[in-house]
Amino acid sequence: MHSFQSQHLEALARAEASLAAAQERVAQDRWRLRYHVAAPAYWINDPNGFSFYRGEYHLFYQHHPYSVEWGPMYWGHVKSKDLVHWEHLPIALAPSEDYDRDGCFSGSAIEHEGKLWLMYTGNVWTGEDRDEDLKQVQALAYSEDGVHFEKYIGNPVIEAAPEGNIHPFHFRDPKIWQHEDIYYCILGSQTTDRQSGQVLLYRSADLINWTFISVIAGGQETTEKLGYMWECPDLFALGDQDVLVCSPQGMAKDGDLYHNLHQSGCMLGKLDYATGKFEHGDLQLLDYGFDFYAPQTTLDEQGRRIVIAWMAMWEDKMPEQARGWAGAMTIPRVLTIEDGQIRTRPLPELSKLRGKSVHYTNEKLLSSLAANSQSVEPDSSIYTGRQFAGVSGEYTELEIEFEAGTATSFGIAMRVGESSGEETVLSYDCQQQKLTLDRERSGAGSGGIRRAPLSLQNGILKLRIFIDRSSVEVFAGDGEVAMSARIYPGVDSTGIRFFAKDGETLLKSVDCWTLDQ
Structure with missing residues (x-):
């Protein structure tokens, strides 16, 4: 040797x-x-x-x-x-x-x-x-x-x-x-x-x-x-x-x-x-x-x-x-x-990680501004949104299809903490045609907001989201946009909410799976 x-x-x-x-x-x-x-x-x-x-x-x-x-x-x-x-x-x-x-x-x-x-x-x-x-x-x-x-x-x-x-x-x-x-x-x-x-x-x-x-x-x-x-x-x-x-x-x-x-x-x-x-x-x-x-x-x-x-x-x-x-x-x-x-x-083979699942279709989302929204910047309001049984978790995959409807914006808040006020928000602005990932209230670590241009097809937004204990990865449209973020929420911040602003949006479908190696 x-x-x-x-x-x-x-x-x-x-x-x-x-x-x-x-x-x-x-x-x-x-x-x-x-x-x-x-x-x-x-x-x-x-x-x-x-x-x-x-x-x-x-x-x-x-x-x-x-x-x-x-x-x-x-x-x-x-x-x-x-x-x-x-x-x-x-x-x-x-x-x-x-x-x-x-x-x-x-x-x-x-x-x-x-x-x-x-x-x-x-x-x-x-x-x-x-x-x-x-x-x-x-x-x-x-x-x-x-x-x-x-x-x-x-x-x-x-x-x-x-x-x-x-x-x-x-x-x-x-x-x-x-x-x-x-x-x-x-x-x-x-x-x-x-x-x-x-x-x-x-x-x-x-x-x-x-x-x-x-x-x-x-x-x-x-x-x-x-x-x-x-x-x-x-x-x-x-x-x-x-x-x-x-x-x-x-x-x-x-x-x-x-x-x-x-x-x-x-x-x-x-x-x-x-x-x-x-x-x-x-x-x-x-x-x-x-x-x-x-x-x-x-x-x-x-x-x-x-x-x-x-x-x-x-x-x-x-x-x-x-x-x-x-x-x-x-x-x-x-x-x-x-x-x-x-x-x-x-990668399609990531579906091998899927465990327990729930499925919802054709759920209406109406505007509802949260009581604490006055404490944040006007362009990053928190929405109470809707929760669905079984749609939550800290290591989760989501497949979502929104129909924009009459709302000016709509989206999903992930890793929501009821007592802490933590959340990581993904929203779509129908007028600007932009997807926004907001981690200003995601817990420990850096905040910040990132935006991506994205045009809807026939008013439909398709999302596939991978949540892990300290990360979120978003895939939007038909492969046009990916957005990744490390986030560090508290252990109790596992909620997921869907929201709309200034109008009505249809949650055409949502599938939620628990993921595990």
Whole structure:
């Protein structure tokens, strides 16, 4: 065994021992998610290495196994046969070498010659300034069984950023794929003046020897301000188009858009593999909510493009840190392109989680303003609404169909606490044609309001909502809008109410299921 491999194994063993000492306490937390991927304890961020290998799906994630704060990054690891039920595996990567001693940053995975290969960014701090004093390289690790990984002895395989208007140190998060027997890799980057994000394209015949091709998007060619750094790029074919997913940092607010610290979206177009240029349209958000970052995709057994993202946001409050853990993944979602727009729908197999259910049809909703509405802002009034027996819970799925009727707005309040006044409100404004997710009264954690444009079809609003102990994920229309949020309500805040304002709305149908792993 090479000495560096021994160092790596020792680092992994220490990390596992740290997790083992904390995970039982963490498992008892009332905000602990029941059907979302999270680390056994401590910090988690970007999904990594999302892949299919030997009949199972593998998902890795950025992980600090010693603290609830971001720190030197490891790769946590789970696997699944169905993308619904996940099994925790040993930590896959630890920072143990000179080229990655301060973190095994984000990357991806691919099967090559029967082995599962990981490509990741090795990070080293060269001074006190984490934005300026760093060195980033690209490295490989491989596994014969999909569980135990060995770092490639020839690392790093990409030792430096290319010359040109490319920042020499901020280039990271490799995403690899195969096209016509050649391997390709894209990396997130920025210009030397740190004003514009961009994506770099590399090519290799063997995963080992890489040649820089071009800046495929962003940089000096960007005609609108799309942030100063593009993190976690992903490129794949979907239908007859190519899709570039990235997470721009530093975008300015624009009306209802880009209110999070950083964004995640995609651009539809076509990659010319000969020239290395990606001709594309405008950025489309993948999620209009609060907590969705660094999405990564894979192709499943059925040929569907599946995406998972980090369900949190940088520099936001994370109340679960006081309970020994921080961060989680979104549920898996299926991406399609329809009418030139990206569509996002929850993975159909999530229905395996459904347990006890109730069903209601054709219930009228009439305006009724709550007595305490005078204590809140006029545009965020609380409504008493209607309750239905069995429609409640803290780990619940809802399928809802509203007929707008004469109301000016209507919606649903979730995780309602009768005594605490807590609620997370999803409402539709018929005049502005906007869907609003309001977590101003959701409990602990950050508040805020997010809005998304959405046109109704024949006056009908369809919703599919996934509620977990400290999250809510909304899918509206026919895949047009997704909105995700971490929320931290009290243990008694499990009520659900339906409301209408200034008129009458018909609740055509509502199905409610209890969900559990």
